[in-house]
Amino acid sequence: MINITFPDGAVRSYEAGISGLDIAKSISEGLARKVLAASVDGEVWDATRPITKDAAVRFLTWDDVDGKKTFWHSSAHLMAEAVEALFPGVKFWVGPATENPAGFYYDMDLGDRKMTEEDLAALEKKMNELAKQNNAYVRKEVSKPEAIQYFTAKEDPYKLDLIGGLNDGDITFYTQGGFTDLCRGPHIPSTGLIKAVKLTNIAGAYWKGDEKNKQLTRVYGVSFPSQKELDAHLALLEEAKKRDHRKLGKELGIYTMDDDVGQGLIMWLPNGTVIIEELEKLAKETELEAGYKRVVTPHIAKESMYLTSGHLPYYADSMYPPMELDGEKYYLKSMNCPHHHKIFAAEPKSYRDLPFRIAEYGTVYRYEQSGELFGLMRVRCLHMNDAHIYCTKEQFNDEFRAVNDMYLKYFKIFGIEKYVMRLSLHSPEKLGIKYVNEPELWKETETMVRNVLIESGIPFVEVQDEAAFYGPKIDVQIYSVIGREFTLATNQVDFSQGRSFKLQYTAQDNKAETPLIIHRAPLGTHERFIGFLLEQYAGRFPVWLAPVQVKVLPISDKFQDYARSVELALKKAGIRAEVDDRNEKIGKKIRDTELMKVPYMLVIGEKEMNEGKVAVRRQGRGDLGVKSLEEFIAETAAEISERRAE
């Protein structure tokens, strides 16, 4: 007999070799029907796997992340079985569950055959058929030679490659119906639990994520324990699409692009430009308070500067090619730092001048790969909320922390809550390739950055191989509505460029020292930040950011003169106002203004004109009643100057 401890602390005895599923059955049939996997001493197991010794057991259902992931991973196997039935000879690589987007995929080599989206319906049908057979997922431990033999017979180089990296004793096969796969597991008890599947798209994916390797076919899908849940999921995706910044950006007249201008080159329309100017105003105020000085630098520079900075060897491919004049090569700048370093170097610096903080909304150009361009989030001309802080090692902690505090201040203003702070570290094996070869400095600065995060009490994740070539950084990761991850803001340490540019200051002991440099962009770029805000607010900008803050809607043209005087009074108070003077009924004017997500509407008719009042309507909320124009102006001006969220 073995003792099983449950999450509530209860302990019960069972015969050794009992499965999690049978334990669940002993508690209730209803529970057993929902069990997808079992957590055994903290490890996720097949619910059907025998438990041979005392253990703490928790049942994983659809309500657990690990339950869902097991379900989706098993769905990937089910899809593979269907693919094998319809595309005989297919060879599989890996098929994991994914959280973002929710679901699973499987990478496969179809040989000479091609899969198109038309095949997906047939595959779904086959999957449903196979699911109805309710085949058990059967786990089998196999020896390494046995596994090699099996996949050699199948002429499957991919699984053989996987087996090569595994140790004898760690290798398991899973079989459901007629399909056997090398897999670590775990899996759900049987295919019958998968009641609804949707294969969403086909994509190419490089083998092992390396573009030098062959490109495999990746099929994405998602599955649920009921059709209802699948429908709800698909409806949610449809809803999300309505918040897509590319859709809203067009509808609200924020930005446009044009083939004749070029890929990834944004033209800001008047509405978008208002938002840019408000953001810049906020940044300039904030940076002024924080002791930054503003600078302005050119859009181009000679090759020699990018050789000095060390950018060219790393990024030549993603810079616009140089223009050659008078035997000199000039590049469009793809970062502002070298120019800023030159400003630091322009006058001799003493330790008394440090920290030296210079800020610029710098325009940079990056020749991003065409396939990477994505609305406003990934573009080729961007405006960075850039600044560089040159400081001593002793000052670093305070300076770096102040930058972090600046983020948090901004995030509060914008109501940004869903983000991940990422401590981006280097990879030691890529020193000298992707990262400057200074192992000690890497260690030292990474510790410094980590400590700042810990001291600030900010939750963060550490990720290797995400640092800049010149030092570690903190990235603020956000997700677009379609689930793509982006760095919104960044705060970076640079122990390298100061030396490359021979930047120096005179220390108290009269010795020349090299400053540390902080590169920071708490508001990222206008492009990405506004793209993010569009999605975050679903186009309903807070009043201070709204391109048009108040729309004045006369009931008929009899009241146009009064409407004009209201508009003028609003404008004089610094409020962005427009009159809707179209020959339309009030219902139509309201509808159109609602759709343009203008925060305030002032309905003007006979009564209002006679009494010098306005009837206020708030976008998305409806009629707020009548008040005097002065009162409305005072309230709205306050809402704007305080940058109120609602």
Added chain:
RNA sequence: GCCGUUGUAGCUCAGUGGUAGAGCACUUCCUUGGUAAGGAAGAGGUCGUGAGUUCAAUUCUCAUCAACGGCUCCA
């Protein structure tokens, strides 16, 4: 850059081997209407671009450009 999909009016989309349609937007007229679409008329497209097949191509084929879904990349 790679794999796949798409490309018709300003926008959203239908359609066809015999040189194109809807709704909204736009223009004009009627209407002067009190909180999410008043009515009528009109104008607007060499069907992304180039080549090929054909008596004939927006439709079929190829190339190219761009957008979209991924992969890779992201200072």
